[in-house]
Amino acid sequence: MEIRKNVHAIKIPFQVKTELGTLDRFVYSYLINGEQVCLIDSGVVASESVIFDYMEKIGLKPEDISLMILTHSHPDHIGSARSIKAKSGCKIAAHSGEILWIEDVELQAKERPVPNFHLLVEGSVDVDDILEDGDTLDLDENISLKVIHTPGHSKGSISLLIEEERVIITGDAVPLKGDLPIYEDIETSVNSIKKLKSIPKIETLLASWDDPQEGDSVYQIMDDALDYLQSIHKSVIKINKMDPSLEPMEFCKIVLKDLGIPEVAANPIVAQSFQANLNVKDLF
Secondary structure: OEEEOOEEEEEEEEEEEEOOEEEEEEEEEEEEEOOOEEEEOOOOOOOHHHHHHHHHHOOOOHHHEEEEEOOOOOHHHHOOHHHHHHHHOOEEEEEHHHHHHHHOHHHHHHHOOOOOHHHHOOOOOOOOEEEOOOOEEEEEOOEEEEEEEOOOOOOOOEEEEEOOOOEEEEEOOOOOOOOOOOOOOHHHHHHHHHHHHOOOOOOEEEEOOOOOEEOOHHHHHHHHHHHHHHHHHHHHHHHHHHOOOOOHHHHHHHHHHHHOOOHHHOOHHHHHHHHHHOOOOOOO
């Protein structure tokens, strides 16, 4: 999908299997076509076929990719990175806070037990360039990417501002209301969304778990995300007060039900997210 002349969105469907059933999911990768071609996120394992097919339709070859930026290290963002790097010869860039889990996926699988992790990620891949908050990457004289550190979903999550186009690519930094609540630190996540909200005149929001959004909906989605995190926090605190002895997974199921989210979404990662709320007294 062409978002701008040089900005393309590639939608990649996949499934996550849990003990309670199968979740149909999708994730977006983004292609920035300047003098240098930059791919942002690689999708899950085998996503390279979807990405390369799209590139062929717009007159590009895999070898044209010179840089792949990973917004963070989770499976649906790094799953095909190794194959894409091998095929294209591109460099890989990521925030310093994500490198360990990108370069050692077995460590990530141990420390963050995503259901069917090894069905989503093909393997580890080396990071060539470290990105930090405020860095600017020039793809040509008219296209640059500004790196914005937006932790919370993960400690090294980044967003990318294409200043010339007034486009922001946010990875998973802005949660979608009613979708899977996944974060490491809810308070930091709130601060990151507020940081993005403070950027003036954004015209297009490109998230990983949502279709591209334009115009007035951009800042409304950020407001909705803040409201969503607040409602999650209130639900977690309320249910914990009712029964603080609940095991994390049982606690997770009850909170999801309270939020109106299907129980099939319950998994250890969502449970960890809710447990993180218990360390925060007043979110707003």
